[in-house]
Amino acid sequence: xxxxxxxxVFVQNIQHVxxxxxxxxxxxILTGIKIVAFDDGITLTGSDSDISIEAFIPAEDGDxxxxxxxxxxxxxxxxxxxADIIKKLPESTVELTLNDQMVTKIRSGSSEFNLNGQxxxxxxxxxEVEEGSQFTLKTDLLKALIKQTAFAVSTAETRxILTGIxxxxxxxxxxxxxxxxxxxxxxxxxxxxxxxxxxxNVVIPGKSLTELSKILxxxxxxxxxxxxxxxxxxxxxxxxxxxxxxDGNYPATKNMIPSxxxxxxxxxxxxxxxxxxxxxLLSDGKNNVVNLKxxxxxxLEITSVTPEVGKVTESVSCDAFEGEELRISFNGKNIIDALxxxxxxxxxxxxxxxxxxxIMRPADRDYMLHLFSPVRTY
Amino acid sequence: xxxxxxxxxxxxxxxxxxxxxxDPALQGKPLAIAGNAKKRKGIVxxxxxxxxxxxxxxxxxxxxxxxTCPDLLVREPRFDRYREISRxxxxxxxxxxxxxxxxxxxxxxxxxxTAGIRAPDIAASIQKRIMEExxxxxxxxxxxxxxxxxxxxxxxxxLGITVLRKRDxxxxxxxxxxxxMHGIGGKTAEKLARHHLHTIGDIAxxxxxxLERVFGVSGRRMYERAHGNDDRPVDPxxxxxxxSVGHSRTLPKDASATEDILPVLKEMAYSLEKRMKKKHxxxxxxxxxxxxxxxxxxxxxxxLQEPSSGWEPFYQMGRLLWEDYWSGAPVRxxxxxxxxxxxxxxAQKQLNLFSYKEDQETYEKEKLLNxxxxxxxxxxxxxxxFKDSGYQ
Numbered sequence: 001x002x003x004x005x006x007x008x009v010f011v012q013n014i015q016h017v018x019x020x021x022x023x024x025x026x027x028x029i030l031t032g033i034k035i036v037a038f039d040d041g042i043t044l045t046g047s048d049s050d051i052s053i054e055a056f057i058p059a060e061d062g063d064x065x066x067x068x069x070x071x072x073x074x075x076x077x078x079x080x081x082x083a084d085i086i087k088k089l090p091e092s093t094v095e096l097t098l099n100d101q102m103v104t105k106i107r108s109g110s111s112e113f114n115l116n117g118q119x120x121x122x123x124x125x126x127x128e129v130e131e132g133s134q135f136t137l138k139t140d141l142l143k144a145l146i147k148q149t150a151f152a153v154s155t156a157e158t159r160x161i162l163t164g165i166x167x168x169x170x171x172x173x174x175x176x177x178x179x180x181x182x183x184x185x186x187x188x189x190x191x192x193x194x195x196x197x198x199x200x201n202v203v204i205p206g207k208s209l210t211e212l213s214k215i216l217x218x219x220x221x222x223x224x225x226x227x228x229x230x231x232x233x234x235x236x237x238x239x240x241x242x243x244x245x246x247d248g249n250y251p252a253t254k255n256m257i258p259s260x261x262x263x264x265x266x267x268x269x270x271x272x273x274x275x276x277x278x279x280x281l282l283s284d285g286k287n288n289v290v291n292l293k294x295x296x297x298x299x300l301e302i303t304s305v306t307p308e309v310g311k312v313t314e315s316v317s318c319d320a321f322e323g324e325e326l327r328i329s330f331n332g333k334n335i336i337d338a339l340x341x342x343x344x345x346x347x348x349x350x351x352x353x354x355x356x357x358x359i360m361r362p363a364d365r366d367y368m369l370h371l372f373s374p375v376r377t378y
Numbered sequence: 379x380x381x382x383x384x385x386x387x388x389x390x391x392x393x394x395x396x397x398x399x400x401d402p403a404l405q406g407k408p409l410a411i412a413g414n415a416k417k418r419k420g421i422v423x424x425x426x427x428x429x430x431x432x433x434x435x436x437x438x439x440x441x442x443x444x445x446t447c448p449d450l451l452v453r454e455p456r457f458d459r460y461r462e463i464s465r466x467x468x469x470x471x472x473x474x475x476x477x478x479x480x481x482x483x484x485x486x487x488x489x490x491x492t493a494g495i496r497a498p499d500i501a502a503s504i505q506k507r508i509m510e511e512x513x514x515x516x517x518x519x520x521x522x523x524x525x526x527x528x529x530x531x532x533x534x535x536x537l538g539i540t541v542l543r544k545r546d547x548x549x550x551x552x553x554x555x556x557x558x559m560h561g562i563g564g565k566t567a568e569k570l571a572r573h574h575l576h577t578i579g580d581i582a583x584x585x586x587x588x589l590e591r592v593f594g595v596s597g598r599r600m601y602e603r604a605h606g607n608d609d610r611p612v613d614p615x616x617x618x619x620x621x622s623v624g625h626s627r628t629l630p631k632d633a634s635a636t637e638d639i640l641p642v643l644k645e646m647a648y649s650l651e652k653r654m655k656k657k658h659x660x661x662x663x664x665x666x667x668x669x670x671x672x673x674x675x676x677x678x679x680x681x682l683q684e685p686s687s688g689w690e691p692f693y694q695m696g697r698l699l700w701e702d703y704w705s706g707a708p709v710r711x712x713x714x715x716x717x718x719x720x721x722x723x724x725a726q727k728q729l730n731l732f733s734y735k736e737d738q739e740t741y742e743k744e745k746l747l748n749x750x751x752x753x754x755x756x757x758x759x760x761x762x763x764f765k766d767s768g769y770q
C-alpha cells in the first residue's frame with residue numbers, strides 16, 4: 001500500500017471515524033483505525049461494540065484530487081497515535097507506505113514516522129445489514145430530530161432502555177421519543193416516499209445519534225436509513241454509520257400525554273427562558289426547583305428560594321391565559337433544555353393541576369411536544 | 379449556667395432486667411441475653427448482676443460464659459419489647475419534668491434545677507417508681523451538670539443514687555485513670571499516656587493550651603471536665619437536632635451469610651421508619667455500617683431517589699450497599715442510618731412520569747388528613763399501620 005493524501009481531508013475523516021473508537025475496546029484491535037486503499041479512494045473504519053463508522057475518501061472529488069494512490073493495500077493503525085501524528089504533520093500532504101512487516105511509514109515534508117500496524121484481516125468485518133425497513137431523510141431534518149430529542153434521554157443506568165431514543169414509523173410519519181422519566185420530548189416528522197415502511201420499538205442509543213449528528217456534513221442533502229431487528233444504518237454519500245439498537249421494550253408513551261387540561265397559557269419563549277434561568281440561580285438542591293404561580297389573566301410569577309441564601313421573584317407577562325388559577329413547582333432546568341430546542345417565538349403550556357404532568361409545545365406548530373413532571377413538596 | 383441540678387438515669391443491665399421483670403422465674407438468677415442461645419455459639423450482649431458476680435463479662439462468647447458460670451440461664455433478645463419498655467420509662471420520667479433528654483434506649487438526662495434541695499428525694503422517688511411500676515433497677519446520678527451526673531450514676535450499680543458535687547471532683551475523680559472519664563476511649567487514653575498523663579488529676583493539672591494543641595477541641599473539653607465543668611444544657615430536642623437517625627446492632631454471633639444479615643437489616647429499617655416518622659423527618663440518603671469480627675469498620679452511603687421515611691427504600695438501599703461492599707468476612711455489627719435529613723415540608727420529589735399517579739394518591743390523602751386535623755384538632759386522625767409489615 002502506498003498513497004499520498006491531502007492532509008486536511010485525511011484529518012477530518014480520521015476525526016469522524018475516531019468517534020467510534022474507544023480506548024477501552026473489548027477487542028484490542030478495535031483501538032485501531034482500519035485503512036484500506038483502493039484504486040478509486042481510501043476507506044477509514046472505526047468501531048466499538050455500539051457504533052461502527054466507515055468514511056470513504058474518493059481519489060477525485062469534482063475538480064479536487066484528494067488522494068494519489070500508487071499501490072492498493074490495507075493496514076490497522078493505533079488510532080490514539082495515528083490521529084495525533086497526522087494532525088501535527090508539517091506539510092499539506094502526507095505519504096503513507098506500508099512494508100511487508102506491517103510497518104507503516106508516514107512522511108510529510110521533513111518528518112518521518114514508522115508506525116507498527118496490525119493485520120487488517122484481524123479487524124472484525126462490519127456487520128452485514130440485511131434487508132430492513134428503508135427510508136430517506138433530509139440531513140437537516142435528521143439533525144433537527146436528534147437535537148430536539150437526544151437531550152431528554154436518561155443518563156442513569158437504572159433503566160437502560162431509557163438511554164435510547166425511540167423511533168417509530170407509521171403512515172409516512174416518523175415519531176422520535178426520548179424520556180428520562182421526569183421529562184419527555186417528542187418530535188414528529190413527515191417522511192415522504194417512505195412507502196409502506198412501518199416499524200416500532202426501534203430504540204437507538206442516544207449517544208449514537210449525538211455522534212452521528214456531529215459528523216453529518218451539512219452540505220449533504222439526504223441520508224438513507226435502514227432499520228433492522230438489532231441495528232440501524234445511516235448512509236450518506238461517503239459515510240456509513242452503523243449503530244446497534246437497545247434491547248428491550250420501550251415503555252408506552254402515547255397514553256402519558258394528558259388529553260385534557262385545566263389551565264392553558266401562552267408565553268413568549270425568550271422571556272420565560274430568561275426568567276427561569278435567573279430563578280435557577282437561587283434554586284435549592286438537586287431538583288432545580290422553580291415555582292410558578294398565576295397572578296392574574298396576563299401575569300405569571302416565577303419564584304425560587306434557597307433558605308440560607310435568599311429568594312428571587314420574576315414576573316412574566318403571558319399572551320394568553322385560560323382556565324383555573326395555577327400554582328406548580330417543577331425542575332426549571334428541564335424546561336430550559338426544552339426551550340433551547342423549541343425554535344418558536346411563543347410556547348403554549350397546558351397544565352392539569354399541581355400534581356400532574358404538563359405539556360409545552362411551540363405555539364405555532366404541533367410536530368413537537370415536551371412533557372414535564374411537577375415537583376412535589378412534602 | 380450556675381446552680382443547675384442535672385440527673386442522669388441509667389437502667390441497670392437493661393435487657394436482662396426486662397427479661398427478669400417479664401419472667402419471675404429468672405429473678406435473682408444469673409441470666410445472660412445472647413443470640414442463638416440454643417446453639418451455644420452466640421455472644422452474651424448483657425448479663426444480670428448475679429451473672430456478672432459469677433464472672434460473666436459481656437460481650438463474651440456464650441460457651442465461655444457457661445464455663446465460668448455453669449448455672450447461667452440464657453434468653454434471646456427481644457428488641458421490640460425493650461423499645462416498648464424504654465418508651466414507658468421515658469414517659470414516667472416526663473411526669474417529673476418536661477426537660478428530659480433521651481441519650482439511648484436505657485439512659486437519659488433530666489434537668490431538675492427547679493427541685494432544689496429536694497432533688498435527692500426526687501431521685502429516690504423516680505428509682506422507686508421505676509422499680510415498682512416497671513420492675514426494673516436503675517442507678518441515678520445527681521450533679522450540677524451532665525458530665526458529673528453521668529459519672530455519678532456510674533459509681534453505684536445497681537440501684538445506686540449518687541450525689542456528686544463539683545467540690546468532690548478532686549477527691550473522687552482525680553485519682554481515677556484517664557480511661558474512666560466519659561468521652562475518653564482506649565486510643566485517647568494511650569495518647570494521653572504517651573504524654574505522661576495517666577490520671578484525671580494529671581489532665582486537670584495539665585496546660586489546657588497544650589491539651590488543645592495535641593487533641594484539638596476535645597483537649598480543651600477534657601480539661602474542663604477534669605475540673606468538673608460541663609455547660610451542655612439538658613436539651614429535650616437534642617435527639618431531634620441531628621443530621622442522621624440510625625440503628626446498629628451487635629450480632630449475637632458473627633454472621634458470614636447474607637441470609638443472616640438481611641432480616642436484621644429489615645428490622646432496623648422498620649425501626650428507622652418509626653423513628654423518622656415520629657420526628658417528622660425524611661432521609662435523603664442511607665448509610666450502611668459494617669463492623670467485621672476483627673473490628674475493622676466500613677461505612678458506605680448512597681443517595682435515595684428522593685427523601686423518604688419509609689422502611690422499604692432504606693432496606694433496599696441498605697441491601698444494595700451490603701451486596702456491593704461486604705467483603706465476605708464475618709460481621710460483628712451491622713448498622714443502617716438515614717442521612718442528610720430534611721424536615722417535613724422541606725422534602726421535594728420530582729414526580730415520575732410513569733408512576734406519578736401513586737404520588738397523586740398520597741397527596742390527596744395527605745390533603746384530606748390535614749383538612750380533617752384542622753377541623754378536629756391536630757392528631758385527631760392519623761394514618762394507620764399494618765402491624766405485621768410496619769408499612770403504612
